[in-house]
Amino acid sequence: MNKSPILLGSLISKINPNLIRCVSSSNTSTNAKKVAVLGASGGIGQPLSLLLKLSPLISELSLYDIQHTKGVGADLSHIETRAKVKAYVGKEELANALKGMDLVVIPAGIPRKPGMTRDDLFNTNATIVADLVTACAKNCPRAIIAIIANPVNSTVVIASEILKAHNVYDEKRIVGVTTLDVVRAATFVAENKGLDPTKVNIPIIGGHSGNTIIPLLSQASPPVTFSQQDLDSLTNRIQNGGTEVVNAKAGAGSATLSMAHAGARFSFSVLEALNGKEGVVECGYIASKGDFSYFATPLLFGRNGVEKSMGFGKLTDYEKTLVEKAKKELNGNIEAGLTFAKQYLSKSK
Numbered sequence: 001m002n003k004s005p006i007l008l009g010s011l012i013s014k015i016n017p018n019l020i021r022c023v024s025s026s027n028t029s030t031n032a033k034k035v036a037v038l039g040a041s042g043g044i045g046q047p048l049s050l051l052l053k054l055s056p057l058i059s060e061l062s063l064y065d066i067q068h069t070k071g072v073g074a075d076l077s078h079i080e081t082r083a084k085v086k087a088y089v090g091k092e093e094l095a096n097a098l099k100g101m102d103l104v105v106i107p108a109g110i111p112r113k114p115g116m117t118r119d120d121l122f123n124t125n126a127t128i129v130a131d132l133v134t135a136c137a138k139n140c141p142r143a144i145i146a147i148i149a150n151p152v153n154s155t156v157v158i159a160s161e162i163l164k165a166h167n168v169y170d171e172k173r174i175v176g177v178t179t180l181d182v183v184r185a186a187t188f189v190a191e192n193k194g195l196d197p198t199k200v201n202i203p204i205i206g207g208h209s210g211n212t213i214i215p216l217l218s219q220a221s222p223p224v225t226f227s228q229q230d231l232d233s234l235t236n237r238i239q240n241g242g243t244e245v246v247n248a249k250a251g252a253g254s255a256t257l258s259m260a261h262a263g264a265r266f267s268f269s270v271l272e273a274l275n276g277k278e279g280v281v282e283c284g285y286i287a288s289k290g291d292f293s294y295f296a297t298p299l300l301f302g303r304n305g306v307e308k309s310m311g312f313g314k315l316t317d318y319e320k321t322l323v324e325k326a327k328k329e330l331n332g333n334i335e336a337g338l339t340f341a342k343q344y345l346s347k348s349k
């Protein structure tokens with residue numbers, strides 16, 4: 001039986017055409033990269049690691065968590081794909097998990113329960129992300145860091161401040177993952193318009209929580225128009241997609257499977273661009289020079305990470321109102337990140 005990644009690619013293409021480009025390209029394997037998942041034993045970490053393990057874009061998959069990684073690693077290592085799986089558990093093994101990595105994806109941290117906001121995760125997750133990014137600064141200072149841990153609007157700020165303090169900050173290399181908002185928007189719009197969801201693209205700008213998630217439905221591809229009622233309800237559903245899952249899971253956590261897909265999609269895009277593919281665009285939350293010091297926009301990726309922000313074109317009056325509504329929350333989240341980082345760094349001196 002042919003067990004090549006090509007065959008695997010064709011199998012997966014039957015499941016999701018968005019992933020075929022990464023599992024089927026035959027000449028990318030020579031440039032395969034090393035990827036670490038921090039929080040690899042969690043609800044997101046496990047299925048994300050599975051999807052990454054299937055890709056010939058990856059030569060080494062480094063799994064790190066404070067628990068259970070040896071089992072997850074042994075399990076994944078039996079899959080007949082080229083990525084070599086290495087499992088690390090506990091703080092003492094963190095440095096080795098990171099050495100030589102090209103991309104570090106961070107889904108470590110606690111998820112929401114019903115009634116909580118993403119901000120309610122701050123107290124726990126801020127320290128987790130700060131500790132992990134400190135280790136990245138010391139052990140893989142040139143790696144691209146993709147932050148999934150919430151609240152993304154603040155954790156990316158914290159991570160950036162830590163990298164600056166270690167003199168290894170490069171704004172091209174630290175991104176908050178907002179791909180799940182893009183994935184949801186495509187799904188909900190396709191449902192509303194009777195389209196193939198894999199062919200729909202909706203840019204999302206702003207941040208990654210409630211009002212700060214700003215879908216640009218006027219820039220949908222293919223172009224579609226909506227009644228005001230549909231515009232309101234789709235915007236509201238995209239902004240609160242995370243809460244929809246948290247409530248449905250009723251205390252058992254937040255989105256994990258759709259996030260694993262979104263995290264894999266984002267990672268594959270970054271890896272393809274690192275390998276020289278041109279025109280790779282994914283939305284993401286990065287440092288910005290506009291009205292906000294951090295802002296999500298469509299980003300063009302290249303051989304060094306984020307090449308440039310593609311901006312957000314011309315907004316409709318409705319979308320301008322959404323940006324206005326996001327201002328207070330997003331600026332507050334950024335400020336909270338800066339304040340935490342200052343305290344964390346002064347304690348660790």
Ligand SMILES: NC(=O)C1=CN([C@@H]2O[C@H](COP(=O)(O)OP(=O)(O)OC[C@H]3O[C@@H](n4cnc5c(N)ncnc54)[C@H](O)[C@@H]3O)[C@@H](O)[C@H]2O)C=CC1
Nearest residue numbers: 039041042043044065066107108109110111148149150180
């Ligand atoms: N950016 C986004 O779109 C999304 C973000 N999230 C966020 O992702 C995070 C993870 O969610 P789940 O996987 O569902 O949670 P989970 O609780 O199932 O898994 C988290 C994992 O992190 C590990 N962990 C905790 N402290 C750690 C440390 N210091 N070092 C390494 N690993 C550590 C835990 O042992 C656990 O295995 C949450 O903060 C959640 O809010 C979730 C969905 C979407």
Ligand SMILES: O=C([O-])CC(=O)C(=O)O
Nearest residue numbers: 112180241242243254255
């Ligand atoms: O809602 C949450 O807490 C998890 C998340 O970020 C999402 O699903 O978008």
